[in-house]
Amino acid sequence: QLQLQESGPGLVKPSETLSLTCTVSGGSISSSIYYWGWIRQPPGKGLEWIGSIYYSGSTYYNPSLKSRVTISVDTSKNQLSLKLSSVTAADTAVYYCARRDIVMETFDYWGQGTLVTVSS
Amino acid sequence: QSVLTQPPSASGTPGQRVTISCSGSSSNIGSNTVNWYQQLPGTAPKLLIYSNNQRPSGVPDRFSGSKSGTSASLAISGLQSDDEADYYCAAWDDSLNGWVFGGGTKLTVL
Numbered sequence: 689q690l691q692l693q694e695s696g697p698g699l700v701k702p703s704e705t706l707s708l709t710c711t712v713s714g715g716s717i718s719s720s721i722y723y724w725g726w727i728r729q730p731p732g733k734g735l736e737w738i739g740s741i742y743y744s745g746s747t748y749y750n751p752s753l754k755s756r757v758t759i760s761v762d763t764s765k766n767q768l769s770l771k772l773s774s775v776t777a778a779d780t781a782v783y784y785c786a787r788r789d790i791v792m793e794t795f796d797y798w799g800q801g802t803l804v805t806v807s808s
Numbered sequence: 809q810s811v812l813t814q815p816p817s818a819s820g821t822p823g824q825r826v827t828i829s830c831s832g833s834s835s836n837i838g839s840n841t842v843n844w845y846q847q848l849p850g851t852a853p854k855l856l857i858y859s860n861n862q863r864p865s866g867v868p869d870r871f872s873g874s875k876s877g878t879s880a881s882l883a884i885s886g887l888q889s890d891d892e893a894d895y896y897c898a899a900w901d902d903s904l905n906g907w908v909f910g911g912g913t914k915l916t917v918l
Binding site for chain 1: 843851852859905
């Protein structure tokens with residue numbers, strides 16, 4: 689059974705960089721039919737796609753966040769990572785990692801999510 | 809403001825059929841498939857419908873999806889109390905070159 693687990697600091701100071709890791713178990717991040725992505729949800733609000741990455745390292749980002757986002761993959765550890773720089777209170781959200789099936793064209797597996805609060 | 813437009817709320821009584829709409833444009837729903845996710849309180853979203861009308865294994869056939877032009881709908885028949893959740897539509901947007909979501913619809917079972 690595929691599992692995705694997000695991890696990282698739950699509190700980040702304004703203007704600093706948010707860093708999260710997603711560990712994939714029960715499947716390989718190097719499979720050719722999947723992309724891997726990050727999606728966030730501010731408290732009480734809707735979902736926002738942040739960006740996605742292929743195991744080769746090819747990335748694409750939400751244009752509204754592109755200047756501040758870096759997503760990377762470590763196939764040896766079966767992990768993907770998210771870095772979001774210059775954070776503000778508006779970046780406070782639950783951050784999810786998810787698998788995107790290229791054939792089904794959908795995010796079919798999601799992690800449980802991790803709450804990151806931006807506050808001094 | 810979300811790129812895809814959903815009603816903020818919907819409701820029904822047990823056993824009823826309810827529908828949730830999702831309105832987009834030619835660059836997203838009009839040219840790509842639509843997915844629906846169910847988010848129970850305090851949990852991660854779960855895939856409910858993909859490719860407009862396909863159910864993943866394990867999703868009851870009470871849930872169905874459809875698409876016409878630049879709009880899509882999720883229908884839930886035989887409404888149950890366990891269906892009380894937030895529902896989100898999503899699609900790829902060719903203009904934004906990214907995934908876009910609806911603002912979500914909170915379904916209440918009366």
